[in-house]
Amino acid sequence: xxxxxxxKVALVSGAARGQGRSHAVRLAxxxxxxxxxxxxxxxxxxxxxMATPEDLAETVRQVEELDRRIVAREAxxxxxxxxxxxxxxxxxELGRLDIVLGNAGIAGFSANTWxxxxxxxxxxxxxxxxxxxxxxxxxxxxxxxxxxxGSIVLTSSTAGIKGMARTSHYVAAKHGVVGLARAxxxxxxxxxxxxxxxxxxxxxxxxxxxxYIGSVLADDPDxxxxxxxxxxxxxxxxxxxxxxxxxxxxxxxxxxxxxxxPVDAGFLQK
Numbered sequence: 618x619x620x621x622x623x624x625k626v627a628l629v630s631g632a633a634r635g636q637g638r639s640h641a642v643r644l645a646x647x648x649x650x651x652x653x654x655x656x657x658x659x660x661x662x663x664x665x666x667m668a669t670p671e672d673l674a675e676t677v678r679q680v681e682e683l684d685r686r687i688v689a690r691e692a693x694x695x696x697x698x699x700x701x702x703x704x705x706x707x708x709x710e711l712g713r714l715d716i717v718l719g720n721a722g723i724a725g726f727s728a729n730t731w732x733x734x735x736x737x738x739x740x741x742x743x744x745x746x747x748x749x750x751x752x753x754x755x756x757x758x759x760x761x762x763x764x765x766x767g768s769i770v771l772t773s774s775t776a777g778i779k780g781m782a783r784t785s786h787y788v789a790a791k792h793g794v795v796g797l798a799r800a801x802x803x804x805x806x807x808x809x810x811x812x813x814x815x816x817x818x819x820x821x822x823x824x825x826x827x828x829y830i831g832s833v834l835a836d837d838p839d840x841x842x843x844x845x846x847x848x849x850x851x852x853x854x855x856x857x858x859x860x861x862x863x864x865x866x867x868x869x870x871x872x873x874x875x876x877x878x879p880v881d882a883g884f885l886q887k
Contacts, residue, residue: 621867623648626711628704630694630752631655631721633668635822636772638676639855640718643863645685649716652707653677653689654700656721662740663723665827686711694721694748701755714759716866719749719771719794724824726833730785738786745790750797757805766809768866771798772858773814775884778877783833783840795877802875811874813865818881819844821852847883 627644631637632653641651657670673689680687688707692699708714722745727733749771760767776784777791795814802812819825834841845851861880864870879885 621647625649625715626713627716628652628756629718632676633657633672635824636855636858637720639859640862641676642679643859645680645683647863650686650711651680653687654692654703656693657691662737664829694752695743697751700751704755708759713763715765715767717756717769719752721748726783733786741786742790746793749794760810761808769812770862770865771814773816775816775818775881777816778885799875813876815858815861816877816879817858818846818884819852820855822855847886850882853882
């Protein structure tokens, strides 16, 4: 059912690769133009390679190959001025804003909660929760002013529903995203702007499929075993999350708001 988002404009954070790129491309396949941004540099507490400017350029290429427009910039979700500049430039060029995907995020582990450093805690919360807030704060006024309603989808995690050992900073941030979405859903309902969260299990992207994550799971097999899915699949694909996002942003979900939607291969059922 191509064209479900024809004429819409979507803002996607963390769009250089992984789920963010997949979301940008899937929305473009459904007719949306895209405002995309990503930090495109290494952060101090992240132990796997992060996205690069070349990755963001590849997202641009894939969207433009679908004959859709895209405004893509490098920006840190923690930088309010930078995020606002991306939104303002994108809306100025593309003319409107209908969809916001607060997707940018990082992952990390620790031996336990009390061994986390201030830097690890602050960067995780800064990117995965505060960055989502700053993305939404920059975008919502343009959506309200346009008067077209819209859809906001924030990327949480199965860790936003279930407590998981060795990653309490990530769990806290992803639970916080759910609370943010629920409050926003009530505030924005009078404007016909819907707010939902998606909760993936492990997704086969560079954030998960890397040597650092692999070494953590190899060194602690019991912990790794606790991360298995009910369905016989080790990880889902980014497009599986994107398909759920497309539905939440389409008119097919026009009365769906305040929902925490797992795309988790049954992980939460175990």
